[in-house]
Structures are given as C-alpha cells and as structure tokens.
Amino acid sequence: MQTLRVQAENTYDVIVGCNWKSEFSELIADRNRVVVLVPATLAAAVVGSIVAAKNVKILEIPDGEIAKSIQTLEMIWQFLGENGFTRSDLMVAIGGGTTTDIGGFAAATWLRGIDWVAIPTTLAGMVDAAIGGKTGINSAFGKNLIGSFHSPRKVIIDQIWLETISDRDFSAGMAEVIKCGFIADPKILEIVEASSLAELRNSLESTQELILRAIAIKGKVVGEDFRDNFAREVLNYGHTMGHAIELHSQYRLRHGEAIAIGMIFAAELARFKGVLSAQIVERHHKILTQMKLPTTYSSLALPELLPLLLLDKKSRGTTLRFVALSDLAAPMRLEGVTEGEIKATYERVTT
Template sequence: MNAIPVNAENKYEVLVDCNWREALKEIAKSRTRVGIVVSASLRERLGDISLGDCDVHLFEIIDGEGSKSAENLQLMWDWLGAGGFTRSDVLVAVGGGATTDVAGFAAATWLRGIDWIAVPTTLAGMVDASVGGKTGMNSSFGKNLIGAFHSPSAVLIDCEWLSTLSDRDFSAGMGEVVKCGFIADAKILEIVENNSLAEIRSSRALTTELIERSVRVKASVVSEDFKESFAREILNYGHTLGHAVELHSNYCLRHGEAVSIGMVFAAELAAATGHLSDEIVARHRRILVSLNLPTSYARDAWAQLLPLLYLDKKSRGRQLRFVGISDIGKTFRLEEVSTQELTQTYERISQ
C-alpha cells in the first residue's frame, strides 16, 4: 500500500491498494458516529459494517447519475439529522464518482461541513472523482452545476472493488488514466503500450501502478492549484469537446469515452495549429483504440456540438480555450482558434 499526500485546503492522504475496511476501522477508532452512504448495487458487498464502538448509520443511495439530485440530498440531510450527526462525526461514501460526488456534497453542506471519506469503487472514481475535493450534484439546467469544494479527509482505494466492474466502465476509467499519461507521465503510456487491456485488467500490480501514477498526477496538480486557475485546467485535457459529445449523446457515452474522443480532437487541433507532431496524434489513436475506447464521433453532429463547446467552464466570453499538448507531458493553453480550424479538425475525427 502507498499513501499519496494531497495538500489542498486541508491535507489528506490517498491510500492506494489498501484494505478499505481495515483502514476505516483505524479511522473510526477516534469517532463516535460514522455514516456510510453506499451505492445500492454494492450494499451486499459491504457485508458486516460494524466498526468497534462506533455508532454506524447506513444510507443506501440509487446507483449512478440519478443519485445526484436535490431529492436525494434532502433524504440524506434528513438521515443525518435523524442520526444526530455532529461536527465530530464522519460520512463515508462507498461507490462510483456519482456516489462520492453527492455524498461529499452532503458532507460539505451538513453543519457547513463535516468530515468525509471517499471509498471509490470504479476506476474513474479512483483516479479522478474521489481526489481533488470537488463535490456536487446536477441541476435541471445541467450536470454538476451545483457544488462545493470540500476535500475528503482520506481516500481509501481498494482494488478489490474492480473485480466486478464492467469491461466498459474499466475502459472508460482507463481514458482518464491515459489522460494523465499524455499531460504528465510518459510511463503510463509505456505501460499501456506494452501490455494489452486484458493483461492490465488481470494484473493487480499493473492496475495498481496505473492508479497510483494517475493519482500522483492529480494530487500534484490539485495541491498546486486547488480552486482551478490554469494549473488545474490541464486535468481538463480532452474535456472541452468531451463534455460536448457527452451531453450530445444524452449521456449514452461514458465520461471517459467522451474524453477519449475529446483527446483525439485536442491532439489534432494542436497538430493543425503547428504545435504537435502527427506521430503523437497517431499515438493517441493507437493507445485509445487498444483500450476499446472511441476515437471518432458522428460527422453530422458538428452543428450541434459547436455551440456546446462554448458552455465549457474554461471559455471566457466568446473565446474558446482548450488544453493542448506540444509533447508528452508538455501542456499549453490553446486559444484563438478559428471556427474554420475547429470545423476542419472535427472533420478529421468524425465519420
């Protein structure tokens, strides 16, 4: 097990490849009350949830994106109230990114903030959603529009969870892993190039190394820039077009799949504007295809995608802002791209 420090508004550690139950027992020793929020389909896998002398409360939450709603928050606040949760108590979120986002937000808002611990159970949750302190929920106007920065007090990554994850969700999580490779850690890309997807999935050592490297990338970026100026923006590599296709697909695409398409677009755009070699663009496609991730999107979607690009949080006024790379691990801000360049680049990634 390795402990990766994060120095955000509070300091905490991400324990990679730990036994989450043992780690939680240790943490619970200093608490009187622990609230566990668990994704419904994982409830049975929790088994016995007693934690020594602790008073343990359980809240089962519906699976996936639908849980990030005002109705669910109301139910969680009522549960916390009925359980008499105080500022010295702790909430534990067990589930994918949707569960850690919404339970983290409940922790951020109850009594203006109580401690919470993330136990991510998907690959995307382990390498991305649970680290970084962003918590939130959806509004009827869009995804993640309501939220708060509220770092967990620990992140417990137990790779055992991954055994039941669908192949599709594993690949989608790998999209965020290779993103960390492109923006900061060439070794991630080498590992993915030298091992097949099946080899990575079946090897605990390889999976753990990839998770650890990705968490290190995110932890170092977040430690440098907690509340998102440019340093943190690099984590958005591939996300400008990615968010647009995710929304356009009506969330039929997984986030990591949409980011995969977005990274190919960002690479093509950097090449078209003279910043990146064709070889690295080809490397994007080779790696992403080897992970069973999509690298193109419907040609006739462009007219609807272009306005969606302007909803990106990085855009300023009428100015779109992309994260580009000029080499592996070298990021820059890609601005002042004409609509014509965008359209031509989209033609290269669409079919």
C-alpha cells in the first residue's frame, strides 16, 4: 500500500493498493450520517460488500455520462435534504469518473461544501477523475461546463475494481496514463510499450506502478495550480479536440477514447507547425493503437467540431489554443491556431 499526498485547497491522501472495505469502515466510524453514491451497475457489489451500519445510506444514481446532469444533482440534493445532511456528514462516491464528478459537485454545493471521499472504480477514475478536485456536470453547451473545485478528503484506490471493468474501459483509462507519459514521465511510455493490453491488465504490479506514476504527475501539477490558471493546462493535452469529439459523438465514445484521438490531433498539429518530430508523432500512433484506442474520427465531422472547439475552456474568445509537445515531457502552448491549420491537421486523423 502506498500513500501519495496532494496539496490542493486542502491536503489529502491518495491511498493506492489498499482494501477499500477496511478503509470504508474507518471512514464511517466517527460520522453521524454517510451517504454512498453508487451507479446502478455497481450497486449490488457495493451493497453486498459494506457493513450494514445504521449511519450509512446508499443512493443509487444513473450510470455513465448521462448521470452528470442537473436531474441527478437534484435527486442527490433531495436525498440530502430529506435525510438532514449537515456539514459534519460525509458523502462517499464509489464509481467511475462520472460518479466521482457528480458526487464531488453535489458535495461542493450542499451547504456550500460538505466532506466527500472518492473510491474510484475505473482506471480513468483512479488516475484522473478522482484526483485534482474538479467536479461538475455536463450541459447542452458542452462537457463539464458547470462545476466547482472541491477536493475530496481522501481517495481510496483498490485495484480489485479493475478486475471487472471492460477491456474498453481499461483502454480508455490507459489514454490518460499515456497522456501523463507524453507530457511528463516517458518511463510510463516504456512500461506500456513493453506489454500488450492483456499483459498489462493481468499485471497487478505494472498497473500499480502506472497508477502511482500518473497520480504523482497529476498531484504535482494540481498542487502547483489548483484553480487551472496556467500550469494545469498541460493536463489538457489532447483534450481540446478530444472534448469536441466526445461531445460530437454524443458520448458514444468514452472520454479516454476521444482523448486518444485528441492527442493524435495535437501531435499532428505540432508536427504541422514544425515543433514536434515525426518520430514522436509516430510513437503516439503506435502506443495508442497498441492499447486498442481509436486514433481516427469521421472526415465529415469537422464543420460540426469547429464550433465545439471554441467552447473549450482553453479557447480565448475566438482564438484557438492547444496544448502541444515540442519533445517528450516538454509541453508547450500553440496559440492562435487558424481554421486552415486545423483543417489541414484534421485530414491526418480522419478515417
């Protein structure tokens, strides 16, 4: 078991390689009321695993991206109100990134902020969504446009959850791990390149090392720039085009799948602008394909993607900017990218 400390608006521990049930029992010991948010798909596993303590109530929420809606939020507020939740009570979100995103946001907004703990159950949740304090929901105008910075009190990572996630969700989580490799820790790329997807899934040791390395990077960046001013932008590598594609696909693509295509786009854009070598661009294609992630998107989608790109939080007015690389572990900003440059680059990521 290893503990990584994240210094955000409050300091909290991320415990990796633990038994979540023991950690959960400790968490609830000194709380009057605890609500456990869980998506429908995991409800049976969670209910069967936790002690029937009388201070714990379970609230089942919808599964997947549709859960990050105002309707789910209202349902949670209603539950908290009916059960008289106060500032000394606790919310525990057990699930993938969608569950921790909405759980954290509900905790941020109830009484202007109650404590919450994340128990991520997908790889994407463990290495990314549950770390960093960004919480929120989607709107018709884009992903995560409504939200708040509200760090959990603790993040509990038990790899046992990964045994039941689909290969597709494991791959989607690997996209964020690989992103950390490109922006800050090339050792991650070496570990991934040394195995097939199936070998990685079956290796507790390699998976744990990748989780620890990815969290260390996210934790460090978040510690330097909690509120997303400047330094934290590097974590958005692949996300400008990725978010547009994710929204355009109407969430048929997993977040990580869209980010994989977005990273290819960012690498190809950097090559087009003459700042990144063809060899590193090729490494993007190879490693993402090896992890069975998509690297292309429909050639017909560009006219609809362009307005979505302008919604991205890294856009400034009508000027587009992208996080790019000039080398491995050397992120930079590409400012004032023109529509022409986007069109030319997009041709390289189409089917």
